[in-house]
Amino acid sequence: MITAENLVKRFGADHVAVNDVSFHVAPGEIMCLYGANGAGKTTTINMFLNFLQPSSGRAVISGIDATTQPLLARRHLGFLSENVRLYDNFTAMQNILFFSRLGNERAVDADECAAMLSECGLDGKFHHRRVGTFSKGMRQKAAFAICRIRNAKALFLDEPLSGLDPSAADSVLDSIRKLCDSGAAVLMSTHDLLRSSEIADKVALMKSGQLLARFSQAELKNVNLTQLYREAIN
Structure with missing residues (x-):
């Protein structure tokens, strides 16, 4: 709350x-x-x-x-601003794996992260592409996946x-x-x-x-x- x-x-x-x-x-x-x-x-x-x-x-x-x-x-908590802050040189998968393990009490594996990225609307073909190449909408999808996997x-x-x-x-x-x-x-x-x-x-x-x-x-x-x-x- x-x-x-x-x-x-x-x-x-x-x-x-x-x-x-x-x-x-x-x-x-x-x-x-x-x-x-x-x-x-x-x-x-x-x-x-x-x-x-x-x-x-x-x-x-x-x-x-x-x-x-x-x-x-x-x-x-989770936080998203107008300009999503992710590591541009990391892929979407690398970003979600990194952030999911920060302060998270449970272990999160790659399969779970991939499923969450897809559920948040990011097509599987983009999971292993660098976030620096993403559109703003794609960055938002990756960021929401991070919030959800962290159970904010x-x-x-x-x-x-x-x-x-x-x-x-x-x-x-x-x-x-x-x-x-x-x-x-x-x-x-x-x-x-x-x-x-x-x-x-x-x-x-x-x-x-x-x-x-x-x-x-x-x-x-x-x-x-x-x-x-x-x-x-x-």
Whole structure:
């Protein structure tokens, strides 16, 4: 699970990037954060990843405080940004074997890794090709396979659909849904309202570091999310 408890992040004396943000994402749920650039979405995610430390409040992953116990928290999380960070000189298989063994309590063999790459949409003919030759969509598929093979309990996604063609974006969303079906909690920052809202269990609008509004999937049926988003960013 993913829990924000009154998170605050200040930069200097005058700028509050995240202002008293609280939410909870249960296992098997997807929560999408929407807002303009600079609204505080990435800063919020970065506090869970311990890239930034909260000025106050807590970022909690599976009951573990990400600030006071960052190494333990990282065993439970997966992270994908707009620009997936993999070893370009490694093949897809070498990448997944390497990352699957970092902090993993169980041994993972090559057959299991190959099956996961295929399940995440990466054709077998690409398993032994260098990731540096991959398209952005193919890199995303390899990265999702790594998250799934590591059995991540909390997944943080920062603009995972940016720059993807419709087919690749649909494939990424399918991988996200499969991770949730396996019990992961997902927090996703995105500008793609149309696609992401179809799979989200809850959404929240951010502006100037605060959560302006939040809606469940059932409530979204009676809300003009696009209009609210436009009002929030203007």
